[in-house]
Amino acid sequence: MRHQGGGALFGLLGxxxxxxxxxxxxxxxxxxxxxxxxxxxxxxxxLHLLKSAxxxxxxxxxxxELWNPLSDQGWRPCIQTTNTPSLPEKSQGYIQVFLDGGLxxxxxxxxxxxxxxxxxxxxxxxxxLEVNPVWQDSSSFGDIFDVEHFIDVLKxxxxxxxxxxxxxxxxxxxxxxxxxxxxxxxxxxxxGSVNWYLENVSPVLQSYGIAAIAPFSHRLTFDNLPMxxxxxxxxxxxKALIFVPHIRALGDALVNRLRYPSxxxxxxxxxxxxxxxxxxxxxxxxxxxxHLRFDKDMAxxxxxxxxxxxxxxxxxxxxxxxxxQGRVLNSQFTDKELRSQGRCPLTPEEIxxxxxxxxxxxxxxxxxxxxxxxGGEARISTLRKMFPLMEDKKSxxxxxxxxxxxxxxSLLAAVDYYVSxxxxxxxxxxxxxxxxxxxxxxxxxxxxxIRPSMALLGQLFxxxxxxxxxxxxxxxxxxxxxxxxxxxxxxxxxxxxxxxxDCMCGA
Numbered sequence: 001m002r003h004q005g006g007g008a009l010f011g012l013l014g015x016x017x018x019x020x021x022x023x024x025x026x027x028x029x030x031x032x033x034x035x036x037x038x039x040x041x042x043x044x045x046x047l048h049l050l051k052s053a054x055x056x057x058x059x060x061x062x063x064x065e066l067w068n069p070l071s072d073q074g075w076r077p078c079i080q081t082t083n084t085p086s087l088p089e090k091s092q093g094y095i096q097v098f099l100d101g102g103l104x105x106x107x108x109x110x111x112x113x114x115x116x117x118x119x120x121x122x123x124x125x126x127x128x129l130e131v132n133p134v135w136q137d138s139s140s141f142g143d144i145f146d147v148e149h150f151i152d153v154l155k156x157x158x159x160x161x162x163x164x165x166x167x168x169x170x171x172x173x174x175x176x177x178x179x180x181x182x183x184x185x186x187x188x189x190x191x192g193s194v195n196w197y198l199e200n201v202s203p204v205l206q207s208y209g210i211a212a213i214a215p216f217s218h219r220l221t222f223d224n225l226p227m228x229x230x231x232x233x234x235x236x237x238x239k240a241l242i243f244v245p246h247i248r249a250l251g252d253a254l255v256n257r258l259r260y261p262s263x264x265x266x267x268x269x270x271x272x273x274x275x276x277x278x279x280x281x282x283x284x285x286x287x288x289x290x291h292l293r294f295d296k297d298m299a300x301x302x303x304x305x306x307x308x309x310x311x312x313x314x315x316x317x318x319x320x321x322x323x324x325q326g327r328v329l330n331s332q333f334t335d336k337e338l339r340s341q342g343r344c345p346l347t348p349e350e351i352x353x354x355x356x357x358x359x360x361x362x363x364x365x366x367x368x369x370x371x372x373x374x375g376g377e378a379r380i381s382t383l384r385k386m387f388p389l390m391e392d393k394k395s396x397x398x399x400x401x402x403x404x405x406x407x408x409x410s411l412l413a414a415v416d417y418y419v420s421x422x423x424x425x426x427x428x429x430x431x432x433x434x435x436x437x438x439x440x441x442x443x444x445x446x447x448x449x450i451r452p453s454m455a456l457l458g459q460l461f462x463x464x465x466x467x468x469x470x471x472x473x474x475x476x477x478x479x480x481x482x483x484x485x486x487x488x489x490x491x492x493x494x495x496x497x498x499x500x501x502d503c504m505c506g507a
Contacts, residue, residue, distance in 0.1 A: 042307040042375070044349055044382055046461060052468030053356040053386055062359040067286050067424060070448050070484050077444055078505035079235040081157075081228040088121050091159055093205035094168060095122040098176075098214035100130040103144070103413040104433035105217055108496050110141075111236040112220040114158060115229050116213075119194055120202055123159040126150075128173060134297065135371070135409035144410055146242050153240040157232055168210050176212055185213045191221040191492075194229075223491050227502075230495060234503030237496055238444055243414050246404055251418030254396045258287040258365055258419075287365035289420040290355070291428040291435060292383075294345055296374045297323070298430065303330035304344035308375070339462055342454030345430035348373065348383040350461060354452060355427070356386060357475035367423065368392040369416035369434075371409055425450060436497040443484065444499045451482040 044050055058066075095117045099109040110127050117124040126147060131138045141147065142162075151160045164171060176184045185201055197220075204211040213219070242248070260282050299306060300319040306312060320328050330338055338344050346354065355364075366387045373380055384390050393402060393415060405411035413434065420426050420438050427450040428435035442449045456478040460471055489498035500506075 042309070042312070042379070045307045045347075046349065046353060048464070049353050049466075049468055049471055050349075050382070053353055056356055056361060056468075058359045058361045063361075066359045069424070070446050073446060073486050075446070075486055075500055075504045075506055077238070077503065079231045079238065079503055081231055083228065087156070087159065091123040092121045092202065093123070093209040093211065094125055094161070094164060094171075095120065095201075095205075096125045096128065096164075096171060096210070096212040097216040098128045098130055098173060098212070099216055100132070101217055102132060102135070102433060103410045103417070104437040106410075107237070107241060107437060108433075108494070109217050109219075110145075110241065111233045111496065112218075113216065114154060114236045114240075115220055115225075115233050116197055116201075117158045118229060118232055119197055120205060122205060122211075123161055125164055126160065126162050129410075132409060137409040137411075139408050139410040142244075143408075144243060144247070144414055146244050149242050150240050154236065157235070164210075171210055171212060176214065181212075183208045183210050183212055185211055186215070188213055188216065188219040190218050192219050193221050194225060222489075222493065222495055230502040233495060234444075234499060238441065238499075238503065243418055247411065247414045247418060250397065250401060250405070251415055251422070253401070254367070254393065254415070254419050255422045257396050258367055258391065258423075259284045261285065261365070285365060286424040287367055288355075288360065288425040288427065289367045289369050289416075289423040290351065291416070291420065291426070291438070292348060292351065292368055292370040292373060292380070293428060293430045293432050293434065294347065294370070294374055294379070295372050298345050298432075299374045301328055301330070302338070302344055303328055303333070304338050305335040306347055336462060339458035340455070342456070342458045344454075344458060346452065346454075346457065348380040348429075350457065351427075351429040351452075352383040352386045353471075354457060354475060357472040358450070358479065359476075360387070362386065362388055364389060366390040367419055369420055371412060421445075421447075424448065427452065430454070436494065440494070440497040440499050443486065444503060447484060449484045450479060453478045453482060 095113070097109065097113040097116075099106040099113075101109070106127075106129055113124060113127055116122075126141050129139065129141055129144075147162065154160060171183065175181065183204060185204065187200070189196060201211050201213070243251070296319065300316040300323070303316075303320070308315075320326055320331070330343060333341075333343075335344070355366075360366075364387055366389060368380075368390055370392070393405075393412065405415060417434070417438065421441060425448045426438055426442055428438070429452070431454070439449055439451065456474065460466060460474055466474075486500050486504075487498055488500050489495055489502060495502040
């Protein structure tokens, strides 16, 4: 027993030393997000829980229950329209949309654009993706999505063209940026109705043969639409939008390496994990994807305290002032109020404690889906120590394999999305567009997806006297019904997050 206790103490020291003295330790692997630190590495905020998390052991029964797939819930994908698809003989004109935001916001915008084109009996021009002002990614629709597949799947529903004919070649992004143009629709309301589009866009199509809608994100309602239109949106999201071949190929390689790890247990510089040539001879392993949404924007906008001390507070306050001129709603609340309301994103340390409490242990293969983590390797070192088999794109793929996606946030996110859709379990550290899109897509496919209870966790982490057993019991009980169970969409909610009943049929 003394030997076991000494081993546990040694393990705890191994966990904490790199956090307190990061300069003494080189990264444990090259699977590390880009460093985004503006302060010294913060100390762990929940030491009393960390000690127990390091010493934790999960029984076989807990592991079996954890990794069991969802049972049949009696719902099936249901995207066929009630009427046989047919195209009117003549289109009313061309519809252009200009989509801002990140990958998943643009994805939803594409689905809405197809629906609007159907409503107006218009021909959709392949959507234009704006350059993301944060990540400076200029990737086009064709750089991300398979255009041929997109057009083919929807060929019986709407007309789609890659480019405008010569007579409309003047209708470009630059043309609309230089002056007020009669063919530009810039007043589309958030969650606009069918009638609004018929009354305001149809006349422009009839007069000019073309209408360009910008901005267009979130510009179509989720309520009071014909079922055929709703199911068409589902068809676009779940069938028509697939990634380009090189994204799918890289995603398949990463999934294969996660399920069939090679004898080289870790990747090192210049020696990435090799493909398993005879994966059929080995039993497929299971893995969980963690979407760690903890970038600088989110940390600053939340106005929460993440344990970085005065330097962190000043850095984030300065960032809020520069980006939002200090106009951040959460700033009027205390950190305790924000956490008790579940309005603070989970730190890498906190999401690690959640995973440990749910039963994931140090043998869990964890894929980290994230772009840039605020605080970099120093911030995630505690999470890595709890889950030493944590991987990401950099640790699983060579520089050559990553060359086509390097520096392109949308393509990096597309790879993460693809791997997430092939994982046994998905969990996101905080709500957001990626979380919402994957929750909806995995619900559609009846796949296990854990949704953290932010309010519950905020309150638990505020309690500095809570024991590990109390914490674990509260976590397990609070997440029993948050693992992919069907939730019917309510008015004003997105069908991309809640696909039932619009995209699914009950038994």
